[in-house]
Amino acid sequence: xxxxxxxxxxxxxxxxxxxxxxxxxxxxxxxxxxxxxxxxxxxxxxxxxxxxxxxxxxxxxxxxxxxxxxxxxxxxxxxxxxxxxxxxxxxxxxxxxxxxxxxxxxxxxxxxxxxxxxxxxxxxxxxxxxxxxxxxxxxxxxxxxxxxxxxxxxxxxxxxx
Numbered sequence: 001x002x003x004x005x006x007x008x009x010x011x012x013x014x015x016x017x018x019x020x021x022x023x024x025x026x027x028x029x030x031x032x033x034x035x036x037x038x039x040x041x042x043x044x045x046x047x048x049x050x051x052x053x054x055x056x057x058x059x060x061x062x063x064x065x066x067x068x069x070x071x072x073x074x075x076x077x078x079x080x081x082x083x084x085x086x087x088x089x090x091x092x093x094x095x096x097x098x099x100x101x102x103x104x105x106x107x108x109x110x111x112x113x114x115x116x117x118x119x120x121x122x123x124x125x126x127x128x129x130x131x132x133x134x135x136x137x138x139x140x141x142x143x144x145x146x147x148x149x150x151x152x153x154x155x156x157x158x159x160x161x
Contacts, residue, residue, distance in 0.1 A: 087147065092128070092140065094149050099133045106130050106138050108149075 095115050096107035104120045110128070118130040128147075131139040137148040 097151050
């Protein structure tokens with residue numbers, strides 16, 4: 001008896017590497033479908049966020065507005081200054097100075113705010129006017145109050161040629 005061998009061109013034997021690759025793809029697709037299914041299920045069972053009732057602020061507050069500390073950021077945006085607080089020399093930091101007579105320029109920092117550059121007879125945002133440099137001090141005037149900020153070099157000056 002003769003064996004009948006049927007050979008179809010689309011039924012050729014696959015190499016072992018191709019079978020392994022096909023198996024890895026099938027397992028990956030199966031795992032991915034399980035993860036996507038879990039993700040969709042978790043999205044469907046997530047409770048909606050709780051409703052929050054917003055109440056209008058009351059007209060009465062515990063602290064007056066002037067009791068909050070004035071920060072550098074608030075001063076930078078023009079917030080009013082706290083009443084009754086006087087300025088001290090320690091409130092103003094001299095960052096830089098060019099002593100050139102009538103063309104003098106000072107870089108000053110007021111109460112840890114942003115550094116401001118002031119030319120002679122120019123007024124800062126805080127109301128301080130840079131008047132002059134006198135005897136190693138920067139002279140500032142504001143509403144009749146005068147402050148002398150020491151202009152001390154942090155290192156020795158350059159030698160004169």
